[in-house]
Amino acid sequence: MKWWIQLGCFLTGWNREILLQCSEASFKYLKKYTAALLILIVLWGFTGFCFAQRYVHAPLWGCVLSSVIFIVIVIQIERQIILTVGTSKSIFFFRFFIAVIMAVLGSSILDQVIFGEDIKRKMVEITDRQVVELLPSRLKVIDNKLNELQLNIDSLESKTAMLNEEIAKNPVIKAITTTTQYKNVLQEDGTYKKIPETTVSSVLVANPRTKQVEMNNLNLSRLREQQDEFVQRKMGVEDSLRKELSTNIGFLEELRAMLEIILTRTEAMIFYIIIFLFLISLELFVVAGKLGDKKCDYELIVEHQLNVKIAALNELVKNVYLTKKNV
Template sequence: MKFLKEMFKNWWIRLGCFLCGYNYSLLKSCSEASKKAVKKYTAALLIVMMLWALIGFLFTKEYLKFGDFGSSIAAIIMVIIIVQVERQIILGTKNTYSKWFRVIIGFIMAVLGSVIVDQIIFREDIEKQKLFTVANEVNRLLPQRTKEINDQIHALDSILNGKELERILLIEEITQNPTIKIPSSTTSLVPERIETKQIIDGQEVTVYKDTTYVKKSFTTKSMTNPKVEFIPTINEQIEKIRYNRSELSKQLIDVRKGLRAELLEKKGFLDELKVMFQILVSSKISMGVWILWFIFFLAIELFVLVSKYGDKENDYDKMIEHQKDVRIKSIEALIS
């Protein structure tokens, strides 16, 4: 119980020593100024850690498509990286090169952080702008995917126009000639008595001879124009062609919808970055918000650096230097 009470009594300093890389056994014997410095570094470091844990979680979930567990692991990894980077400043000496190197890293991280956060803040605006971008992309890619279907539609249109013209001409012809006259002939045998004069025994005698002859009579009759029967067949062909064309049109619409859904489903970081850049360039208000976020992130990133270079050397640092000097002298004495 006494150990736990002692541990919880100085839990903030213990946490600070763990994060900053300080030795708690040495620090607890130092002055309050050294402990105050550790507390200050810890507070600044926790702000950076929480900020980048959130950014790492959101970025992994949005663009890498990890679940909550995977995004949490990514957030922890991001925190570990940040802690290791900040330790280079906290535990290092006040070196000009390391200072400027940290400033460059802070600038890059501030840009990345502000971009990722702005993509979340401007989510609705990005989605609206992306709809226009996707529409343009669909119009660009659609002809490549629908060329064969369009060729079939054009062919059906040509056939359909030909059939409709054929039907119009047929209807006009039937209208002008609704009926046609067909000639017919009949034959019959007609009896006939032929009278001839003959001289028999010096006298003229009338002789009758019965015979038949074939008689032909010609008539005409009217009937409905037989081309009327072609109209239902042509109508059936036209309906079939229209149905096939309608099916192809549905396929064309499905291709457009599928391509649009495919482009909207693929959420790329660079694609959304381009869209967000268009929004920032076109709107001064959006640009102002992004600049404010950038300054905020840059200030957070340089928080530890400014704290480190703004402090004077304390007794913990002098103790570390003293131990180093004693150790070096001991080694030199052993060598000599």
């Protein structure tokens, strides 16, 4: 059996042993299903790779793994149609519903890749709008912090000024010190007794408020450093906000930009519709072939085997019932 037929049996799930008993018509059906699956495999493999690379930012092996997952899902979905014995309108309707969903997802991802440069230009416009919306709230937070720092600085400067005035009036102050010494005094009975003698003296020392002024000056320096930091932040808040918005662009942001492009530009809308119709046509390749063509002898053999098995099981059940009845 040729490798193409083996590949087709692997992808579609057909039994090679049964296929060998069939005519050339069944081989042609298999080749047709295989060709349709290969088209979908290439399409969704590329879509899965681009999605992982562009939005998940996965490494090369992650992109390949994503591509394989997409391919496996597509093959399993198509097998639901190819391996259906007989006809089932419900499963065909459900496949059409899935085809529409997959076409929307596929066209969205592919269009974001195709419209990449247009989306970048649109994102600049969207970023400008977001900056205008978010900038006042960012500035308000910084202004509130600057006002709080200025209040603390004014309060501390006022206290420091009062302390400096007090120090200027009294740079030194008298400090009273007392010392107590014990002196042995001879008593009448000839014994000695320790009698305390207290000495009071006064010395001039620097005003202790000076240390408080030094601590206040250190705190003022820290507050002014924080104030300068927030002033610098306020000056660069627009650039930092724009950079933040530009670096955090995800799938939904680009989808929003693409929708704006499609809704505002007629040529983009026409191209999107063409891509969507192309994808949904590819998705319905197998369904259209299954509904439009007559059954091949492979499907007739499988259906015959099913009918024979059902008849045998019914006969077995009937014999078992009659045996129990006779007993």
